[in-house]
Amino acid sequence: MEEVLVPIAVVGMLFIGLPWLIFHYVVRLKSAASLTAEDERLLDDMHEMARRLDDRLQTIERIMTAENPNWRQLAADPASIGIEDRHTVRRLNP
Known part of the structure; x- marks a missing residue:
């Protein structure tokens, strides 16, 4: 009987057993490699938020340019117009 x-x-x-084991892990790998619906929704939300932030930044830059056309040069070199470093101001006024 044992024979x-x-x-x-x-x-x-x-x-x-062996095919079941192989197919089990193949299915697991395929499902882990794909994005879920929640992941896709999150990516879409983040893309929309990034687009809105870019629009806001462009609006702010337009307003700044309308008020002072040289604001970019001033922002790049604050020492040229006498704006001091915050750390220097703190040391002078304890």
Whole structure:
């Protein structure tokens, strides 16, 4: 009786167990590699937020340019117009 059970168990493991194990992990890898609907929604929300922030920044730059066309040069070199470093002001006025 034992002589018959061992080959049947081996054949069962080879033709049923091994393919099941392989397909199980193939399906797991495929599902982990794709984005879920929630992930896609989150990416869309972040893209929309980035677009709105870019629009706001462009609006602020337009307003700044309308008020003072040289604001970019002033922002690049604050020492040229006498704006002091905040750390220097703190040391002078404790």
